Every structure is written in structure tokens, then in C-alpha cells.
Amino acid sequence: MRFQSPESVDEAVALLAADPEARVLAGGTDLLVRLRMGDVAPSAVIDIKRITEMTTIAQDDGGWRIGAAVPSAEMNETAALVTDWPGVTEAADLIGSTQIQGRATVAGNLCNASPAADSVPAMVAAGAVARVAGPNGSRDVPVEDIPTGPGQTSLAQGELVTSIFLPAKPENSGSAYLRFIPRTEMDIAVVGVGITLTLDSAGAVTAAKIALGAVGPKVIVAGDAAKTLIGTTGDDPALDALAAACSAAATPIDDKRGTAEFRRDVTGVIAKRTARIALARAKGEA
């Protein structure tokens, strides 16, 4: 195995395009475990942490551009980012321990393509867009279109995610992410729900985006569930309808972390709780 540390995106793309067996190293919290287990045997690892634009968080067009090599701890140390997109930063803050958060990146979480990735539903609900660099230049891809199934992505040979863009936070909007795990910390989501919603001056929901994690082969954008909130104030009947629609949108499997039936039910419960937090944040109450 070779160790390569390019200093520009172009150099990284050239290295990656020239070697189909090379793997990108961001935080390494998934890749190094796989290397050790012998699950992967890349010809080279390409460390992207020497590329300045990939290691920085920058305000961009009213929103935020988070370099693909930025550790999640740094996101949570960026107070204005936490203020704008608490749903995304709290999801990143749930991934592993302090040590893991010192290395793990949300772009890596996305490209690892685990169905249970915590930051992915939160980013999808925020309308996040991944910037992908490749041999033919760069393209912007909605985050939900990067994973295609467990461990699989839509990235072509030679392509890598260079940053995640979180758009300008809409006025009177709130975001939140919650997951269910059997204990309080250090576990993998059984169900995860990310919600971003926007209110009008009367407190009625004008826009909502809901994303479900760990209840399908990839993140699920629950469009019908989002519609149940539109025009409502998020009162109890509206949240009951939301819960039912989220449960209906979930397509979980039985596995050691929970049965499909349990997960469908919990999807609704967690969606309701997440929506309450997002509503409170949209009103400036939390």
C-alpha cells in the first residue's frame, strides 16, 4: 500500500483517477478499521487533509461550506454554524466518542454510505449539497443522491466529495436530528430522523424536509410526511399525521438492532419528537 498526501484537489483527483484501487482517507474512522479487519486492501490511501480548501469551514453565499476533511468536533466548535444548522451539528455530535469526533468527517460519513449514518438524514433535511470533484471537473449533487445502497455511492471512478454545502438558513426555520439507540451514547442508530421546517408569521409551516435514516438501504426523503406538516402549526393532530406518514415511508429490515415492525413504529415516535424540537427552534424558543 502507498500513502499519498496531495496538496490540491486536482492532484487528489489525478491520483484517484489513475488508480481504481486507491481509497480516499479523510478522518479514517471507518477506513482504518476496515484496513485492520482486512475488509479492504487498497493499493494506496490518499490523505486529503493537506488540501487547504478541504480542511476549512467557510461562510459561502449566506450558507456554509464544510471541507470534506473537517472533523465533526470542529463543526461543533463553530458557534455560528451550530446556531444556523443545529440539526446537522447535533447529528455530527452523536457520532462516536470525543476521539472519533476529533477525526471523523460528515463527508466521510456520507461516502461510507452506511444506512445508519447519523449526519446524513440531518444534512438531507437541511438541503445540503455535496461538491464532487472528478476528472471532468466538479459538480454539485444533493446529498441524498450520493449513497445508492449500503456501502455504495454514485461517485464515479476518480471522483471524490470535496465539501458539503449547507444553504443559507431560511428565516423562521428550525432544524433537528434525533435517533433511537438502546443507550444514551456510543451506538449505531436503530432509527434516525432529520427535519428542517420553516414557519410563516402566523406560526404555520410553509416548508418542510424530512429524512429518515437506518430504516432503508439508504437515507429516505419522506416527501408525503413533509406534506402532512404544511399549513399546520405542528399541533398534536398534525404530529400524529406526521408520525403515521413517517412510519409508512420507512422500509426497515429485521436485524440485531431491532425488528422491522419496531423500527417502523419508532420512526413515527422519533419523527414527532424531532419535529417538536425543530418547531421550537423555528420559533426561537430553543
Add this chain to the structure above:
Amino acid sequence: MSQIHVITTINGDETEFLCEAQETLLDVLRDHLDLTGSKEGCGTGDCGACSVIVDGRLVCACLMLAGEAEGRSVETIEGMADGDDLHPLQQKFLEMAALQCGVCTPGILVATKNLLERNPNPTEEEVRYWLAGNLCRCTGYDKIIRAVMDTAADMRGAA
């Protein structure tokens, strides 16, 4: 296969080493540099026994390739005491018997030092969350948490 030549700073000293691409920072610390204070518990980032500080950030040395250390500043447990003078956390862990077998202790000390540098006045809950990635199978954690809280109070008093 050609080895990688790395120049890095470890506990304030410029250090050079050669390593294989797949070797972790922990492999190099323990097997090449004879810095065996950092322990390998799991090798997969779950136990925190290999905790080190890289450029001010707490990480698992088992989840970092040694080649990544080029130009960085690494702090390990070996750099915690000042000669024969133990760091206040080390002293307190001894006084309060906040260890039993001791395998997790270097990682917990390094992790806690990093916490107190960032937050000299943590709540007990903050300490427990900060140390969630440092597993101890002996103490039940209570003695560790009490020693950390006590040290933090002492260090604030001394400051």
C-alpha cells in the same frame, strides 16, 4: 515496498522515523519509538487506551496512519509529567486510587488533560461525556470521575 520518511514533533521534540504506509501512529509510537505508554486495547477506536493529542485535538493513535503525522505536533502520556514532577492529574489519580489494572489510565489521563485545557471547569456530566470513548473495566468510573473533578478544582484554585 519503500518506507515513508516522517518528521514530526513528539512531546516537544522533533522526531524522525521510517514507517510502512499501513502502520498506524500507535504502531510507530510503541514499536519504533519505544513510547509504550499508549496502549493498544481494541485497535478500532472503541476503547481510547491509545489516546494522544495531535495538533491540540484528542484522537486515537490506532485510527491514524503514521504517515499522517508529518509536520504535526503529537503529545503522548510520556510528555505529561515534567521530569519527576507528575502532572496534577497523575498525582491525583495516585492519591485517589483512580486506577486498578492501569491499562486504560494513560489514555484517560491524556484525554482528561485535553479536556481541562479546553474547559477548566467541567460539570461531572461533561467529564463523563468527554470520557465516553475511554473504557475502564476495573473501576466502574466513579473514582476516575471524582479524581478529575478534584484535580480540576485544585488547578482552578492554583491558577
